Amino acid sequence: MILAAFVFAALRSLEEAARIEIALEAFPRRVSCLDMNDLAAVGVKRPCVASDFSFPFDGFRHGPESFGPSAVGLIDCHNRDNGKLTQSPIERKIFSIPERPSGGNATMYDLFTDGDCDVTPKIAAEYGYHVIAMPYIVDGKEIYPYLDWKEFRVHEYYQALRKGLIPKTCGLSPKQYVDYFEPSFKAGHDILYVHFSSAMSGTFSAMRIALDQLREKYPDRQYYDVDTKAVTVGALGMCQEIGRMHKEGASPEAIVAWAEREVQHFATYFYADNLKFFARSGRVSNFSAAMGGLVGVKPIIYMTAEGGLVSISKALGRLTALSKLLQYVEELQCHIKDHKVIIGHCDCLFLAERMAHMLRLRFGHDLPIEIVPVGPVAGAHCGPDCIAVNFYARHR
Numbered sequence: 001m002i003l004a005a006f007v008f009a010a011l012r013s014l015e016e017a018a019r020i021e022i023a024l025e026a027f028p029r030r031v032s033c034l035d036m037n038d039l040a041a042v043g044v045k046r047p048c049v050a051s052d053f054s055f056p057f058d059g060f061r062h063g064p065e066s067f068g069p070s071a072v073g074l075i076d077c078h079n080r081d082n083g084k085l086t087q088s089p090i091e092r093k094i095f096s097i098p099e100r101p102s103g104g105n106a107t108m109y110d111l112f113t114d115g116d117c118d119v120t121p122k123i124a125a126e127y128g129y130h131v132i133a134m135p136y137i138v139d140g141k142e143i144y145p146y147l148d149w150k151e152f153r154v155h156e157y158y159q160a161l162r163k164g165l166i167p168k169t170c171g172l173s174p175k176q177y178v179d180y181f182e183p184s185f186k187a188g189h190d191i192l193y194v195h196f197s198s199a200m201s202g203t204f205s206a207m208r209i210a211l212d213q214l215r216e217k218y219p220d221r222q223y224y225d226v227d228t229k230a231v232t233v234g235a236l237g238m239c240q241e242i243g244r245m246h247k248e249g250a251s252p253e254a255i256v257a258w259a260e261r262e263v264q265h266f267a268t269y270f271y272a273d274n275l276k277f278f279a280r281s282g283r284v285s286n287f288s289a290a291m292g293g294l295v296g297v298k299p300i301i302y303m304t305a306e307g308g309l310v311s312i313s314k315a316l317g318r319l320t321a322l323s324k325l326l327q328y329v330e331e332l333q334c335h336i337k338d339h340k341v342i343i344g345h346c347d348c349l350f351l352a353e354r355m356a357h358m359l360r361l362r363f364g365h366d367l368p369i370e371i372v373p374v375g376p377v378a379g380a381h382c383g384p385d386c387i388a389v390n391f392y393a394r395h396r
Contacts, residue, residue, distance in 0.1 A: 108187075108188065108189045108190070109189055109190035109191060109192050109222075109224070109252050110130055110184040110189045110190070110191055110192070111127070111128050111129050111130065111192050111194070111242075111243070111246050112129065112130045112131075112132060112180070112181075112191060112192065112193040112194070112195075113129045113130075113131055113132070113193070113194045113195065113235075113239050114131065114132040114133075114134050114195050114196060115131060115132065115133050115134040115145050115146070115375060115377060116134045116195075116196035116201075116231050116232070116235070116375070116377050116378060117194065117195065117196050117228065117231070117232070117235035117236055117239050118232045118233065118235070118236045118344070118372065118374065118375045118378070119131055119236065119239050120146070120152075121146055123236075123239075123240070123243075126243065127239075127240070127242075127243025127244070127246060127247060128243070128246060128247065129194075129239070129243065130180070130184075131146070132172070132177075132180050132195075133145055133146060133147050134169070134171075134172070134196075134203075134377050135169070135170055135172075135377075136167045136168065136169050136170075136376050136377050136380050137167060137168040137169065137170060138165065138167050142170065143376075145375065145376055145377070152373065152375065152376065154347050154373040155347050157347070157376055157379065158346055158347035158379065158383075158384040158385075159347070159384075161277075161379070161380075161383055161384050162384050166276075166277070166380075167376070167380040168380070169377050169380050169381070170203075171201055171202055171203025171204075171206055172203050172206055172207070173206055174206045174207075174209040174210040174213070175210070176206075176210075177206060177207045177209075177210035177211070178210045178213060178214060181210065181211070181214055181223075182214060182217075184221075185214055185217075185218040185221040186218070188221075189221075190221055190222040190223070190224065190252060191221070191222075191223050191224065192224040192225075192226065192246075192252040192255060192256075193223070193224070193225055193226070194226040194228060194235075194238065194239050194242050194259075195225070195226070195227060195228065195235075196228060196230065196231045196232075196235050197227065197228065197229045197230055197231055197235075197303070197307030197308070198227050198229075198307065199229070199306055199307035199308050200231060200307065200308070200309075211223055222252070224252040224253070224255075224256050225256075226238070226242065226255065226256060226259040226263075227263070227307065228259075228263060228266070228307075229263055229264075229303065229304075229305070229306065229307030230266065230268055230303045230307065230390075231303070231378055232344055232374050232375060232378040232388065233268060233342045233343070233344035233372060233374070233388050233389075233390045234266060234267075234268030234303050234388070234390050236342055236344075236372065236390070237266055237339070237340060237342050237390050238259070238262070238263065238266055240340070241262075241339075242255055242258075242259070245258065264305055264395055264396055265334065265392055265393055265394070265395070266390060266391075266392065266393070266396075267302065267303070267328075267332055267390070267391055267392075267393035267395070267396045268302060268303040268388055268389070268390045268396075269300065269301070269302045269325050269328045269329070269388070269389055270300075270301055270302075270325070270344070270382070270386055270387060270388030270389065271298040271299065271300050271301070271315065271318075271321040271322075271324070271325065271386060271387060272298060272299045272301060272311075272382060272383070272386060273298060273318065273346075273348075273382075273383060273384065273385035273386050274383040274384065274385065275297075275299070276383070277380075277381060277382055277383030296316055296317055297314050297315075297316060298314060298315045298316070298317065298318065298320070298321040299311040299313075299314050300312055300313045300314060300315060300321065300324050300325070300328075302328070302396065303396060304396060305395070305396050318351060318385070318387075319354075321387070322351065322354060322355050322358060322387065323358070325355065325387065325389050326355075326358050326359065326362060328389075329341075329359065329362075329389060329391055329393075330362065332391075332393035332394055332395065332396075333363075333391055333392065333393055333394075334392055334393055334394045335392060336363055336367065336391055336392055337363065337364070337366065337367055337368065338392065339368075339391070339392035340368045340369070340370055341359060341367060341368065341369045341370070341389065341390065341391045342369075342370050342371075342372060342389075342390040342391075343355050343356055343369060343370070343371045343372070343387065343388070343389055343390075344371075344372055344373070344374045344386075344387070344388040344389075344390070345371065345372075345373060345374065345386070345387055345388075346373070346374045346379050346382060346383065346384045346385055346386040346387075347373070347384050347385065348384070348385045348386070348387065349371070351385070351387050352371045352387060353371065355387055355389065356369045356371060359389075374386065374388065
């Protein structure tokens with residue numbers, strides 16, 4: 001307690017310097033309170049509660065966990081009052097800020113994702129991702145997005161589906177995974193792969209075979225894995241947040257630890273517009289019950305905690321389906337403005353804009369929303385005119 005009081009007194013005279021340092025060095029965006037009794041001993045009037053704190057760095061919401069050894073600093077406290085975050089201008093707390101790994105000792109790592117997370121070349125370039133192209137099949141030919149073509153012609157693709165085209169999808173071979181990963185290992189880099197739900201494809205069996213081969217050849221290299229337990233926009237939001245952490249110097253261990261806590265908070269709900277696509281895919285549990293044989297029925301589907309798809313309700317008509325999606329967001333959202341809401345559409349931008357309008361009427365016009373097209377691989381399963389909403393939630 002005496003030591004804590006001494007540290008607090010010393011830091012008060014360096015408050016501005018400490019705050020600047022934290023703004024630059026807060027990494028990887030998580031903090032933990034010191035002993036509450038020590039805080040009380042140096043004059044903190046209100047005891048810290050772990051769930052009370054959030055820190056306003058680029059829209060991230062942060063919990064109380066710490067990643068390990070720390071430097072001491074001062075941070076403005078955020079107090080959660082009746083479910084809302086309000087900044088306390090008076091109180092200052094002592095927090096432990098995880099230190100950056102030493103640049104001289106830290107091993108370089110390469111960041112990977114795949115096309116089923118709908119990370120476009122533009123997004124990949126922004127965050128430094130290597131993208132593994134996932135194929136779809138038309139007329140017996142495998143097509144690899146952004147390799148066999150450079151620009152996704154959204155309307156052209158989904159219009160073909162409206163006219164009767166039903167693409168198939170397939171996984172990669174072990175050799176293809178080796179071709180993606182080996183250059184990084186050969187260069188002495190580790191790998192962190194942020195991928196779509198492993199529960200949705202057998203391609204990860206081929207990946208494991210490839211990794212076993214590579215580990216024998218490069219025993220000193222490390223492979224790290226983040227299963228988003230999602231696909232398309234459900235995975236995109238996590239890829240963007242992890243990408244920001246990577247750009248700021250987060251270690252792969254820190255990112256994996258963050259993902260273990262946060263993955264279940266990224267909820268994705270959507271509706272199926274044309275039932276034949278999902279019925280053919282066989283990837284949605286309880287789908288036949290949701291169909292009900294009604295003309296115009298729109299099953300509401302969500303990504304489960306295990307990374308699967310389950311139909312949980314149904315709506316009659318698209319506008320009713322949008323209202324149903326809004327209802328799930330209202331029921332489950334948690335500090336929704338602290339994270340980007342991502343709306344995915346399958347060539348129905350007007351419906352995505354309608355969904356965005358409904359969300360902003362409910363949560364405010366400052367709600368951060370990004371609207372993106374659903375890529376061709378996921379689109380092959382859900383078909384045209386679907387709307388998906390990904391948001392930060394208490395749980396999925």
